[in-house]
Amino acid sequence: MPDYDLKIIKTLEYKRPEVDKGYVDQTLYVNVSEPAIAIKPVDQKTKKVFIGGKGYDLWLLWNAVEPTTHWNDPQNTVCIASGPMGGTPIYPGSGKSIVSTLSPLTGAAIDSNVGGYFGPYLKFSGFDAMEIQGKASEDTVIFIDGIQQQVQILSASGLPENAYDLSTRLTEHFAAGKPRSISVVSAGPGAKNSLIGCLNFTWYDVKRKRARYKQAGRGGIGTVFADKGIKALVVRWDSVTADTNKPADKTALKDVAKSYSREIVELDPKQNEMARIGTTHLVTIMNDHDLLPTHNFRYGSHPQAPNLGQQVYRLLFDPGFDGCWMGCTVACSHGIKDFVPFTGPFSGRKVFVDGPEYETIAGCGSNLGIFDPSTVVELNFYCDAYGLDTISVGTSIAFAMECFELGLINETHTGGMDLSFGNRLSALQLVHQMAAGEGFGHIIGQGVRKMKEIFARDYAADPAVMADIGMEAKGLEFSEYMTKESLAQQGGYGLALKGPQHDEAWLIFLDMVHNFMPTFEQKAEALHWFPMFRTWFSLCGLCKLPWNDIVPEDNKDTKEPAKVMKHVKWYTDYFSAVTGRPAAPEDLVKMSEAVYNFQRIFNLKMGFGRRQHDALPYRAVGPVTELEYESRTERYDTQLQEKCNVATTGKTTAEKLGILREYRQAQYEKLKDAVYQRRGWTNDGIPTVEKVKSLGIDFPEVLELLKAHGVQ
Template sequence: MNKISIDYEKKSIERGYTDRLLRIDLTRQAITVETIPAATKEMFVGGRGYCLQLVYDGTSAATRYDSPENVLALAGGPFCGESGFAGTGKFIIGSISPLTGTFCDSNVGGWFFPLVKNAGFDAIAVTGKSLKDVIIFIDDERQTISLEKAPATDSSLLGAEELVENWRGSAKPSSIAFINAGIGAKNTFFGCINSVYYDKRRNRCRAKQAGRGGLGTVMRAKGLWGIVVKSDLGTGAGNQPADKQRVRAVGSQLRQVIKQVDPNELRLGQQGTTSLLDMMNNHDILPVNNYKFGRDERQKEVSGKIFEEKVFSQKHPDGCFPGCTLSCTKGCEAATLTTGPHAGRTVPVDGPEYETAAAVTNLGIFDIPAIMEYAWYCDEYGFDTISAGVTIAFLIEAFQEGFLTTDDTGGVELRWDDQKTIFALLHKMAVGGDDFSRAAGRGIRHLKGWISNRAAGRNGLQREEIERQLELFAMEAKGLEFSMYITKESLAQQGGYGFALKGPQHDESWLIALDQIKNEMPTFAEKAQALRWFPLFRTWFNIAGLCKLPWIDVRHPDAAATDEPAKNLPTVEWYLELVNSTLGTHKTIDDLLAESERCYLLHKLINLRQGFGTREFDRIPLRAMAPVFLDEFHSRRDYYIGQLQELGVATVNRSDEELLYELQEHRRKQYEILTDTVYAEKGYDKHGIPLDETLERLGFTAPEYRAIVADARERTQAGRAA
């Protein structure tokens, strides 16, 4: 293709905003720079809010992930790039997802969006489709935006340093950052997007991932290889807060608490999020064998301490952007691959995050080299480590339970802890190798139908019955695979997953530790209230463009003396100070929550418009609520019997089958009661549809919003009639 290029006049950052949107239509090869209206800023703030608004405006009920009009939206927030405060490298990518069919977003760190913002843009919206793979190049030095031929590689990580060398000219390597997605993102529905930046301390490129929802798949379906930005933060004007000294002062207070607390608690600075492996295993929350079990003796072979002492290179502070002294972005410099197209090659590996390591324990594998290999290949292929791993775990269990045979799998027997077979399937999925791996690459929601069709008639079972049985342990909701926490014993986290608007991903509501480990919301009412407050405050982080870990994983010592320690309100106050000293405002915590609630409601409305969003889509599989099979029940039999006795259930002279059934029914009922209570808290009717007064309270009074809600009500009524 011929290079298409425009000149632009850079708008400097002022009080956290440039107020500019970069819009690219790949079909028309049109590049435009637009002003973001003040009303949009007021209503949706930035980050996820901007992504929601761009996707809502640009798409319709008929839009699918690969429709040309689908919008791939990217946005930082007003604090993105503020190096005086921890956790400011984050940005959000959102789109209509191939897995869920509605809006899904993922947050990711690194230098990419701070550089984009420095180059003059608060948001990017990509629409259309290019026939040949292209890149978008934002060049702050020349003040040009161009559409160019993509590099001739489907690698995501390999060769990244050469690309930086090629693109940087005389600029520093750290002036280049880019996003891309590998070949696996092209061939599956769970493609992730890598955010690649040059780390001068490690003298190599590193990558963070926007993992969830198949956003890399959307990008590759558009013929977009990636987006490159070249901008020098050294010559930029920073985030230009209204009061720089106040920002620096509050940032330094937060850093003091991080320094004081983290080394004695989670040790994120030393172990990254692998420290959660120990915590989750100790509390029966670590997924093992498709979430069947929550604890395994072998976990000691993959402990956070081993990662700290034997795997991670600790010479360098590892923040994913300057200013973050929590420094959880760990990695190793040399892991030798043993499988796949790069077997024998020694590579640096970023991470693994807890989620990636737990995706491997969920396959029955407790082996650090295997975890590192899985992490590297998933990033290189552009796979979401969660969806890829959970999908394979589901397939293994379906095989073990007799719903799949070697006739379906291309002759392969699927077993737990079978590294050879599991990695072979991963490599096949990346290239769409055969019918089975192509079906696997579409995720669990698709696989339930695929397996049921193939297995219909075997063992005398009808298609519908097979699907019903698969649903008991198919760990997806809304089309998204569950993230890596066993929720059977935490009603709060069941709701946290079930009511999450994008599907069961913990970033909307990570209540498992607060509920099950710290027991900070013991009553039903406290759990229900938490399911309103925490999703809103966590959403605020995503619209602000901030990392949540310095808030949720580093408890301020003074929080213990507050009425609700779980909210970590002393640190929340510091975030409020960041807001007001950056924007020059006098906002309150309630104002921040109101901003979140508006964005949250817009997400709900998109879900409803796309045909989802009602109560049936908030249901979760039985395995997320209770043990499904007897061996699961037996693994904690005394505990479950104790629970049944506390509920007043007679347990003497009854079979374990009967007791398991009683437990399952109790858990199912609890979840339905929780649903009713949380809907009332959120201002929804019993079908999960926002009430008119909720729309009004949050300013969604335009007829188009009312029409979406009216249509959803009609659908639920028709469903009842049917």
């Protein structure tokens, strides 16, 4: 007898539509309060303008919420979609799911692009997207069975809390002997008890005979999911071939997919070896360029950083083909077999750890001053099992550690814990506390913005210092790159619609290392093209990594190497081969521009989306403390002399800090001007009526909103 119980409380039988050119043209609506299940058609205009994936999510969410809706209102909706190319097994990186909801951290729409099989299986089961509204009165599982053509809402009791055991249990329960046919989405106790919860999306690893998972990490999506009382989503689908997605031109698809896969197999071993070491190679590269966050983004390098780099993970990762979707030849989703945690509920038990990836290593390692790989692996494991975003966990603990070192908080506030940088036992204890919703960890689990309020209100900590060193913008914690020496990347983070996450723009190397964009106009052009093109992957159900992490051998000799135009052309051919829509490379950017501007207006609807909301903490722009300045005196002195025409001799560090700060903050404001102009926005950062008309997003509600903000 199983030690858990699942009872069906609602069933909808449906007839599964045939997939046609990457779409099924309907979405699934589930309300867990009532409970209710319904199917909604997708009209042609929605399909043309929003494409799929994140575009569909945002449209569904926009229609579900009011400007007054809070993240924990029943009206808030969790939307999940793949995209027209999602579910193609022969083209690398074609199985992503995109999740959106109103974020508990930012109050606006957040989106996360995640691997695992859920999105493609959802589509093949008959739904381009699903939306979940309401709040369940008891633990709930939603089961979408594409084979039996039924959707069920089940009440659940006795299931494990942690996502590691829960996803294994539910895979076994629903598999009917075929575990590869199952994908599970779940959060965990940390998601329930913090604001920085993530979602775990599974796929079944046939070789290792276990459910593996990837995380939709950012913005507290898992927290919303847990707040709705949802224990898990489960989808069941049968086998997948190149035909399952019914591409318009199968021959053209096979040709372009073959070229792409062949190139990756040939070049990855010569370039980044992602099929062997994932994204861990980035640790030493970032460290060498002074870009690896250490000690709450104070510095960009550390002598011990190689302890966390690729040579270690080359030994730790369990070798194997590790694609988070079928047939992805980049195969970068590695893991560690038989890891034995030494703390927490899994202490002494052998577990499989999915990861770590670069962001987790930098966030939970170097940024905390922790250079012991086994602690990073343990933090990675527990964050996933508890449903916590490793990036927000890392950046939030780093902030608390710096506050502790500066004396803004002390052991009477932390419950006796020493939060000095490098204290690995404290970091682990904090994560266990976040999951339990107890102690000082519970406060850290509210994220940096809330911590700043709490520390000022309850501990009399200096708000001005915390405003400078609290690494959040729009309420979201920074992902793990240093931006001080790259104005373009300051824009990449500060102007990102959801908050400082690098998936929208990553321009540090182009700007800082290669100096490819010395003028404001060039930076603005890059801050137009790159966010648009990167957004396109999330409209289509794709992973961005194959685009520019492995590049053609002659790429460096092309006119614009950063764009990897040979690959952009392949993606264009791929899009047309699946959807039957003729397209040129510039059309991909145009598709994204409509959704991107719509999201900016969505921010406006929720009370954000203006110039003031694109602000950055000063630590992202320049050195905050004398210590930081003096760690790189030559660099900053030279800049003052060459860029500000200021003689540095005889000036104190405090004086030089002040002049540099004024200069850099003014540069960032000038960058905003240039970017808003390039994007067709007003000086307050709002899309103009002309812009929204040209993009086909001039819906009556959009025009009314613009008018209410003086744009007409």
